[in-house]
Each structure stands twice: as C-alpha cells, then as structure tokens.
Amino acid sequence: MVTLANLMSWDLVALDGVLDDVVAHRRTLTQLQDEVDDAAVPPSWRGRAADEAAKRHIDLHENLADAIAELSLIAETLQTEHGALKRAQQEAQFAIDHAAANQFTVKVDTGMVYDNALGPFDDHALNDRQRILDEVIERLSAALRNAGDADADLAAALDRARTGVDGGTGTFAEAFRHGRGLADDEVLPPPSNGSANDMNAWWEGLSEEEQGRVISENPDWIRNVDGIPAVARDEANREVLPDLVDQAKRDVEAAEKAYTDKVLSGGDYSFDHDASAEYAAMTEARDRLADLEAVQDTLDKPGQRQLLLLDTTSGEQVRAAIANGNVDTADHVSVFVPGFTTTVRGSMENYDENMANMRREASEASRQYGDGGSVATISWLGYDAPQWDGVVSFDGSSVASTARAQEGGALLADFTNGIDSSRRTDPHLSVLAHSYGSTTASFALRESTGIDSAVIFGSPGVGTGDVSEFDLPEGEFFRLEAKWDAVADIGGAGPLGPDPTWIDGIQGLSTQESTIDGDVHQGVTGHSDYLQQGSTSQHNMGVIVSGADRDRLVTGDAHGFGDIMSWPIRMPWD
Numbered sequence: 001m002v003t004l005a006n007l008m009s010w011d012l013v014a015l016d017g018v019l020d021d022v023v024a025h026r027r028t029l030t031q032l033q034d035e036v037d038d039a040a041v042p043p044s045w046r047g048r049a050a051d052e053a054a055k056r057h058i059d060l061h062e063n064l065a066d067a068i069a070e071l072s073l074i075a076e077t078l079q080t081e082h083g084a085l086k087r088a089q090q091e092a093q094f095a096i097d098h099a100a101a102n103q104f105t106v107k108v109d110t111g112m113v114y115d116n117a118l119g120p121f122d123d124h125a126l127n128d129r130q131r132i133l134d135e136v137i138e139r140l141s142a143a144l145r146n147a148g149d150a151d152a153d154l155a156a157a158l159d160r161a162r163t164g165v166d167g168g169t170g171t172f173a174e175a176f177r178h179g180r181g182l183a184d185d186e187v188l189p190p191p192s193n194g195s196a197n198d199m200n201a202w203w204e205g206l207s208e209e210e211q212g213r214v215i216s217e218n219p220d221w222i223r224n225v226d227g228i229p230a231v232a233r234d235e236a237n238r239e240v241l242p243d244l245v246d247q248a249k250r251d252v253e254a255a256e257k258a259y260t261d262k263v264l265s266g267g268d269y270s271f272d273h274d275a276s277a278e279y280a281a282m283t284e285a286r287d288r289l290a291d292l293e294a295v296q297d298t299l300d301k302p303g304q305r306q307l308l309l310l311d312t313t314s315g316e317q318v319r320a321a322i323a324n325g326n327v328d329t330a331d332h333v334s335v336f337v338p339g340f341t342t343t344v345r346g347s348m349e350n351y352d353e354n355m356a357n358m359r360r361e362a363s364e365a366s367r368q369y370g371d372g373g374s375v376a377t378i379s380w381l382g383y384d385a386p387q388w389d390g391v392v393s394f395d396g397s398s399v400a401s402t403a404r405a406q407e408g409g410a411l412l413a414d415f416t417n418g419i420d421s422s423r424r425t426d427p428h429l430s431v432l433a434h435s436y437g438s439t440t441a442s443f444a445l446r447e448s449t450g451i452d453s454a455v456i457f458g459s460p461g462v463g464t465g466d467v468s469e470f471d472l473p474e475g476e477f478f479r480l481e482a483k484w485d486a487v488a489d490i491g492g493a494g495p496l497g498p499d500p501t502w503i504d505g506i507q508g509l510s511t512q513e514s515t516i517d518g519d520v521h522q523g524v525t526g527h528s529d530y531l532q533q534g535s536t537s538q539h540n541m542g543v544i545v546s547g548a549d550r551d552r553l554v555t556g557d558a559h560g561f562g563d564i565m566s567w568p569i570r571m572p573w574d
Contacts, residue, residue, distance in 0.1 A: 002148040004092065004111040004140060012086055019078045026071040029064055065167030065174075072177075073165055077157035080207075084150035087205050088143045094424065095139035102132045106140070113137060127448040127471050135197050135421065142201030149188065187213055189221060196227030196414065196421035203228055215239060224311050226418025230327035234306040241296060244312060248289040255282040290345035291318035298322055298352045305352075308378065309415075315384040318344045321415070322352055323378045324359045331373025332362060333419060333427040334545040335380050337412060339436030339458075340399045342385040351379040354531040358432070361542035370548030373428075377545070382415060383408030386436060399436055402443075402463055402495060409443025420450040428452050428547040434530065435487055438462060439496050445470040452476060453544050456506075457530045457537065458488045461496030467505030475507070478544060480537050481557065482511040485527045501557065509540045510556035521554075 040057055096106045103117040113136055121129065168174060187210045190202045203222065206214065214221055215235050222228045223236035259278040292312075299305055299322070309321035327333055336355055338347060355377040362375045384407070386399035412431075420426045430453040433441035442462035445454055448471050456462065457480035467477060479500050481488045489499075500506055513523040514536045521536040530537045536554050543552045 002144050002151055004106075004144060005109050007085075007089060007092055007144060007147045008108050010085065010089070012082060012089065015078070015082055015085070019075065019082060022071055022075045022078060026068060026075055029068050029071065032064060062167065065170075066165055067167070069165040069167035073157055077154055081150040081154040083207050084153075084205065085147055087207070088147035088150065091146070091201055091204055092140055092143040095136050095143065098132070098139075099136045102129070104133065104136060106136065111140065113140075122474070123468065124471055124473050128450070131417075131420075131448045131450060134195075138195055138197035139201050142198055142205070145191075146201070146205040187218075189218070190225070194227075196418040199225050199227035199418075200229075200421045203232065224309050226414045227421040228418070229422045230306045230308055230323060230419075233308050237307040237310045238299070241292070241299075241307070241310065244310070245289070245292045245296065248285070248292050251285045252282070252289050255285040258282070287343075287345060288312065288318060291320070291343070294345045294348045295320050295322070298349050301349075301352070303356060309380075309382055311382075317384050319382045319384075320344045320348060321378055321380045321382050322348065323376055324352070324356045325374065325376030327376045327378065327419060328423060329374065330376035330427055331371065332366065332375045332430070332546055333378070334358065334362065334375070334430040334432055335378045335412070335416060337380055337408075337431060337433040337437035337441045338385065339434055339438070339440070340386050341388060342381055342437075343387075344381055348379060348381060351381070355379050357533050358531065358538065358542060358545065361538055362545035365539075365542045365548045365552070366546035368548075369543065369552045370546045373547070375546060380412065380415065383411050383440060385440075400495060402439060405436065405439040405463070405496075406443050408440040409446070412441060412444040413447040413449045416444065416449045416451055426450060430454065430545050432457075432541055432545070434458055435527065436460065436496075438500075442470070442497075445472060447471065453547075454478065455480065455509075455541055455544055456500060457541075458482070458485050458527045459500050460487050460490050461498060462500055462503070463497040465498040465503050467503055474505075475550070477506045478509050478540070478553075479506045480509050480511050480530055480540065482523075482527070482530065482537070483525045485525070487527050508555065508557040509537070510554040511535075511537045512556060514539075514554045516552075516554065 040054075045053070096108070099106050099113060103115070105114045105116055106112075107114070113133060115129065115133065117129065187206065191198050194202065199222075203211065211232065215232065216239065219236035219239045221236075223233050223240065225233070255278070259275055259282045262275040262278045295307065295310060299307060304325060306323040306325075306327060307320070308323055308327065309319055311319040334355075336351060336358075338351060359375050359377040362377070366373050366375060384404055386401075386404050416429060416431070419429060429449075429451050431441050431444070431451055432455050434456075435458045438456035438459035439461060441454065441456065442464070445451060446469055451471070452473060453476040454470070454472055455478045459479065459481075470477060481501065488501075501508070511524050511530065514521050516536075516539060521539050522532065522534055524530055524532050524535050524537055529535070531541075532538060540553050543550070
C-alpha cells in the first residue's frame with residue numbers, strides 16, 4: 001500500500017533517468033538488425049557446421065528479439081506510469097498547499113490533517129471549513145489510489161518481463177512493436193459512486209492523451225459528471241449530441257408510423273381503434289427531439305457557451321445546463337434555477353438569452369463597482385420541474401408539493417459542489433432562483449455547497465421561515481418581488497413555506513423604476529419579467545453575481561395583496 005510519505009519521497013527524476021537508459025538499450029539492440037542479418041549463414045554453406053551455425057544464428061536473433069520486446073514493454077510502461085506518478089505527486093502537493101492556504105496542516109509522515117484555525121466560527125464558516133477538509137482528504141486519498149495503481153501496473157510489467165517475453169521470429173522492429181503492445185494502456189474508468197472531488201482527482205490523474213481518449217471513446221464517463229472541468233464536459237456532450245439528435249429523429253419516424261398504422265389498422269380511418277398509447281409515445285418522441293434541437297440551436301448562437309449537462313434518461317424531462325462564458329476560469333459564476341412549467345424545448349433559448357444579458361450586466365458591475373473579475377452564467381435546467389399536467393396529481397409531481405424541489409435541490413447541490421471541485425480556485429458562486437425554482441434552490445442551500453450568495457425572485461416559499469437553516473454567509477440572501485406577482489403573494493398559504501417577505505434575514509431589493517448613476521432603470525411587474533434588460537431587478541442581480549459593493553444595490557419592497565394577508569398568518573412552520 002502506497003503511503004503519503006512514500007509518494008512524496010519518490011525520486012521521479014531518477015525514474016526518468018532509468019527510462020532514458022532503457023530506451024537507449026532498446027534502441028541499441030534494435031539497430032543491430034542489419035548486423036545480425038549479415039551474420040546469417042550463406043545459402044552455399046552446407047553440412048553439419050552450417051546447420052549448427054544457422055541454429056546459433058536463429059537463437060541469437062530470437063534472444064535479441066525477446067530482449068527488445070522486454071525492453072519495449074518496460075519502456076512503454078515506465079513512460080506511462082512515470083507520468084501517472086508525477087500527476088499523483090502534483091495532486092497530493094496541491095492538496096497539501098490548499099490545506100495550508102486555509103489554515104490546515106497535512107503531516108506527510110502520517111497522512112493526518114490538522115485544523116490550525118482559531119475560532120469562533122459561525123455555522124456557515126464551520127460548514128465551509130468542513131467542506132475544505134473533506135476536499136483535502138478526498139484529493140489525498142485519490143492521489144494515493146492513483147499512485148498505487150501506477151505502482152501496481154509497473155510491478156506487473158517488470159514481473160512479466162522477468163519471466164520472459166516472446167519477441168517472435170520476425171524483425172526487431174516487429175519485436176519492438178509487440179513489446180509495446182503488451183503494455184497496459186487501458187484507461188481505468190472513474191470510481192463508481194465517487195464524490196465530485198474523487199471524480200476530479202481521477203480526471204486530473206489522466207494524461208492529456210488519456211483524457212482525449214475518454215472524450216472520444218467514453219464520453220458518457222464524464223459528460224454529466226460533477227467534478228469534471230466544464231471544458232471537458234462540454235466537449236464530451238458535444239461529442240454525443242449529433243448522435244442523440246439523429247436517434248431522436250429515427251424515434252419520431254418510428255413513433256409516427258406506429259401511430260398511423262394503429263389508426264389505419266383494418267384499412268379504414270377510424271376512431272374506433274384505440275391509439276392512445278401510440279399517440280403518447282409519438283408526443284414523447286417529438287418532445288425529446290424538440291429538446292435536443294433547442295440545445296443545438298442555443299449552442300449555435302454567437303458567443304462562448306459550454307454544454308455542462310445533457311441528460312436524456314434520468315428524468316421525465318430532458319435535463320440540460322448551458323453556460324455563457326468559461327466556468328473553469330471565471331472569477332464569478334452564477335447558476336440560474338427556473339421553476340414551474342420549465343422544459344428545455346420551451347425555455348432554454350430564452351433563459352440562455354437572459355443569462356447572456358446577466359453576464360454582461362454582472363461583468364459591467366464587476367468593472368465599475370467590484371474586483372474587475374470575469375463572469376460566467378449558467379442556465380441550469382437540471383431537474384424535473386412541475387408541469388401543468390401534474391397540478392392536481394398526488395404523486396409528488398404537483399407544483400403544490402415540495403417533492404420535485406427536494407429532488408432538484410439535491411441535484412443542484414451536487415452540481416454547484418462540482419463547480420468548486422473541478423477548479424483549483426473556488427469562484428464567487430451565486431444562485432438566481434425564480435418561482436418554484438426558489439423552492440428547489442432552498443433545499444440545495446440547506447447543504448454545504450460553497451454557494452456564496454443567493455437571490456430568489458417571484459418566490460412562492462422556501463420551505464422554512466428560519467434563515468439559519470440555509471448555509472449562506474450572513475447578509476447574502478436576497479429577495480425580489482414585483483407588483484402584481486400573484487405567485488410571490490401565495491407564500492404561507494400552502495406547503496412551500498411561509499411568505500419570504502416576512503422572513504428575517506432575507507433582504508428585500510427593489511423591482512421598481514430607479515435612477516442609477518444617471519441612468520433610468522425600468523421597473524417590472526408580474527411574475528415573468530425580473531430578468532428584463534435594463535431593469536432595476538436585473539441591475540440588483542448583476543451586482544450580487546459580480547460580488548460588487550453591496551452599497552450599489554437598490555433596496556426596497558413591492559407588496560401585494562397576498563403579502564398583506566400573509567403577514568398575520570402563522571403556519572406550523574413559522
């Protein structure tokens with residue numbers, strides 16, 4: 001078993017020198033081909049001596065071929081595993097440095113991690129330190145696991161070479177290729193049920209060539225996996241998207257034919273034939289194709305985009321997430337979570353446009369009022385949002401139930417944790433959540449996610465009236481409500497929790513007309529215009545996304561009839 005002390009003490013420079021020597025010996029032997037061929041017995045030489053000489057020549061050739069194959073096996077394995085060990089050392093060193101930067105100490109001789117920070121800490125700070133500690137431990141464990149795999153592979157190759165490798169009877173070049181082919185160049189799959197940190201450590205443990213092979217040969221390993229860098233997820237998802245579209249078109253053709261055949265069965269067009277099942281299958285196939293085409297159309301728009309999620313199998317709806325900007329490098333990353341009736345086919349292009357505008361708004365706020373850092377925004381349609389056909393259902397799919405929000409919240413927490421895990425430096429991470437999406441986001445915010453700021457708008461409730469249940473820094477939970485937003489006025493009247501208007505610790509921001517630095521920003525009304533370009537609500541969200549000075553926020557509340565009615569009401573969760 002490889003220990004941390006073993007890993008950090010290994011002299012990979014010396015191992016590199018061994019590799020150079022092995023390669024040099026292999027080259028020397030391979031270049032003996034002409035000389036060995038010249039030493040062959042001339043055809044004119046007959047008799048017992050000639051036979052003995054020919055046998056010795058064959059033995060010499062075969063022995064040299066075996067040696068070349070053995071050296072080739074060792075060289076190829078050394079080269080592969082040297083790279084793997086170097087990456088394992090780098091991953092371990094990153095974990096050690098990351099720990100030190102956050103006031104933890106890693107004892108290399110024992111592998112133990114100690115917290116050196118002096119408290120006291122509030123709940124959010126404690127959760128954040130636990131998250132960092134978990135990341136350090138998981139990265140160290142992954143580095144040791146990768147080093148152990150590399151060590152075992154190298155030992156196996158040396159053992160095989162020791163027991164002998166048949167180089168064949170062909171040329172020395174053929175023996176060279178044979179030995180190289182014996183080296184195990186299979187890319188090990190990612191750990192099953194691994195955390196985001198585990199997945200990232202596995203990915204970083206691969207060479208660039210191996211990463212490229214995964215993207216082209218096994219894109220499903222990474223394309224929807226939290227902890228994998230955004231650029232890799234994007235490449236892998238784009239790799240499979242054309243095939244998914246083609247298959248969806250074939251599915252539509254087959255479903256339409258099945259429906260037509262059923263309706264026309266018996267030769268006569270008749271409603272007497274029950275084709276409801278075929279019709280439902282046809283509708284589902286058409287929706288699936290429309291979802292995928294909406295993703296493709298969004299990616300085809302001008303600007304930098306990353307396809308971070310494309311899941312056609314896990315839920316009732318196709319799930320997708322598309323980023324504007326580079327999530328791997330942006331200083332500020334924001335995730336937009338939509339709500340009721342959201343589908344990829346009906347919503348993605350519009351939300352993507354909103355998030356492109358939000359990225360520009362936040363980038364300008366960062367330049368004017370903040371640290372000047374870069375911004376990336378994400379349209380996250382990564383859960384099954386409630387739909388109209390489930391309004392009166394009792395299976396948890398109703399918008400009046402928190403079931404979909406709880407499921408989606410867990411997925412959102414994994415997604416946001418994955419953003420942190422996939423990067424060497426954590427970004428300022430915010431969540432923008434609309435309507436039922438705010439209920440969904442609220443369940444993610446109960447977990448340790450690394451989310452630094454949250455904005456809910458048009459919210460029907462966040463499942464609780466106690467802001468201390470949310471893992472957010474103090475003062476970083478905001479609320480927007482527009483006039484005549486009936487959805488935002490129903491809080492307290494159902495199972496989604498009390499009206500956020502009256503929850504202490506959630507700061508209300510203005511949605512009304514305002515003048516900011518001499519520019520007039522529009523007010524918004526109703527439930528669907530919070531992201532409107534040039535609005536006060538967009539300005540406020542841009543300031544939060546950018547991490548800019550909170551003094552630049554326009555505060556204020558818009559109250560509706562529902563707010564007036566909900567204020568004195570006290571439900572069991574209040």
